[in-house]
Amino acid sequence: MQILSGQPMQSISGSGIPNSHQALLKNQHLLSGRLALLGVASADLLSELPFTGLAMSEHAGVFRSLARHEGWQTCFGYDDPALTEGSCDSIVVFLPKARAELEMRLALARSLASHNAQLILVGEKKEGIAGAIKQLKAVAPQAYKEDSARHCQVWCAQTIEPAPGYRVQEWxxxxxxxxxxxxxxxxxxxxxxxxxxxxxxxxxxxxxxxxxxxxxxxxxxxxxxxxxxxxxxxxxxxxxxxxxxxxxxxxxxxxxxxxxxxxxxxxxxxxxxxxxxxxxxxxxxxxxxxxxxxxxxxxxxxxxxxxxxxxxxxxxxxxxxxxxxxxxxxxxxxxxxxxxxxxxxxxxxxxxxxxxxxxxxx
CATH class of the missing domain: 3.40.50.150 (Vaccinia Virus protein VP39)
Known part of the structure; x- marks a missing residue:
């Protein structure tokens, strides 16, 4: 995939780190093992984390910024070949705008999950995190709310069931x-x-x-x-x-x-x-x-x-x-x-x- 960077077509997240990213930083104690971040909206998040892992964004400009951070495996969107099945122990899913996209993102998360991996869903209240919990529990009935911070909720599901075979074409x-x-x-x-x-x-x-x-x-x-x-x-x-x-x-x-x-x-x-x-x-x-x-x-x-x-x-x-x-x-x-x-x-x-x-x- 050819990626080119230039002036943005639209505002992504404003200045600073988005609230959902700040909420994750407040709860970074939840993270362990091999980490995946799905739906990153600001590359500044990577600078604040004391470890590295895989970071995916579906926005070309954000992806370009992510790629400047050494030690991170960066991915552009849902069909990047670096999204390797069963490779991650902690998968963070940031809530997307479209409800149907959350289903696709959760499916990708489960394909990345190793045995006994945990899934963390983070989203702002105004973005509809409350309504998204039903979708989360459809794939992880054991999910529970870990924290409310920065106008966001942080939900955690331990030992999610991996679901290999993810292909974006099926969506x-x-x-x-x-x-x-x-x-x-x-x-x-x-x-x-x-x-x-x-x-x-x-x-x-x-x-x-x-x-x-x-x-x-x-x-x-x-x-x-x-x-x-x-x-x-x-x-x-x-x-x-x-x-x-x-x-x-x-x-x-x-x-x-x-x-x-x-x-x-x-x-x-x-x-x-x-x-x-x-x-x-x-x-x-x-x-x-x-x-x-x-x-x-x-x-x-x-x-x-x-x-x-x-x-x-x-x-x-x-x-x-x-x-x-x-x-x-x-x-x-x-x-x-x-x-x-x-x-x-x-x-x-x-x-x-x-x-x-x-x-x-x-």
Whole structure:
């Protein structure tokens, strides 16, 4: 797996060590033997622990930071070959956002477990740790609450039953994405693709690609997710008897990279899929870049990530090349695109989403 580091697509955990990591540090006396940390959100945790082990993150930027810590076996996501069955005596599972992802993470933990290994689940109350206990007890009925600290709960299960044979591919689900009469099959993992179909923003973007195609033989899909845009675009071009563009994809999350590769494989799409935390460290140029970037700002609008993204995009867009993206209409994209890329127009808008098209100056 190629991992590239750059500017983050989204905030990971803010400054300092997350509460869940601090709660583990307070209870590090529970740890013994060969250690595995699953779902690490901040590499600073490794500096605070007096021992080493295996550390996994599904975020490309965090993984890159983990790899700088000597003595640790670092892993990127759920399909890293270093995740060796039966190799760990203490497995710490940090609570993920998606409930279904917790099931997948617990299954991975049990595959790593040696005979008489212990499992420790740590999560914040606001993240839903209370509801996650039922999932924990489904695989470890003997689990008990060890501590409440830093707005978190720490649960421990002694002598969990190992479950070898874990393969992330067994967690794949398949859905269909359809636009302009063209359908593609899309791979899903927890938190990556909705079985309800396309989100409205992506649908609008695809409709503009059908109505007003990007004139380029090679494209980049930034924040590609499960690979919907690239797979659909190539299928539509083939059905329309138009030249088929190669569509490369980049995403920050390991599940997205796994899904995008599976989606491309299933649909016969072409293009390189890589994991990267932003674009700053990617050395390539494209005549066209398309994106449904995941910038969710909540109540307070923060344009700093958008500005960084557009600055990076400019460095990877050939002179005269087109940027096509969809974003929430309330976000101040238009003026920023004009500032960093060039002339910009709105191709479609419905009050909630807007599709922008811009061309980099020559």
């Amino acid at each position: 794949l689900t398949w859905g269909t994405a359809e636009s302009a009469g063209v359908s593609v099959e899309v791979a899903g993992l927890p938190g990556i693709f909705s079985q309800d179909g396309l989100d409205n923003g992506t649908r609008m973007l695809l409709e503009t690609l059908e109505e007003q195609p990007v004139r380029a033989d090679r494209l980049l899909d930034f924040a590609c997710g499960a690979g919907v845009i690239g797979a659909w675009l190539q299928a539509w071009q083939a059905e329309s008897k138009a030249p088929v563009a190669s569509v490369d994809g980049v995403d920050v999350q390991s599940q997205a990279v796994i899904c995008a590769k599976e989606t491309y494989r299933r649909n016969g799409a072409t293009g390189a899929i890589v994991a990267s935390d932003g674009l700053a460290s990617i050395d390539d140029l494209w005549p066209g870049i398309i994106s449904n970037p995941p910038f969710h700002t909540g109540v307070k609008t923060d344009t700093s990530m958008t500005e960084q993204f557009l600055q990076d995009v400019k460095r990877h867009l050939q002179p005269g090349g087109e940027l096509r993206l969809v974003a929430n209409s309330f976000l101040p994209y238009e003026s920023l695109i004009k500032r960093y890329i060039g002339r910009v127009e709105r191709l479609r808008e419905d009050g909630r989403f807007t599709v922008y098209r811009a061309f980099r100056g020559l």
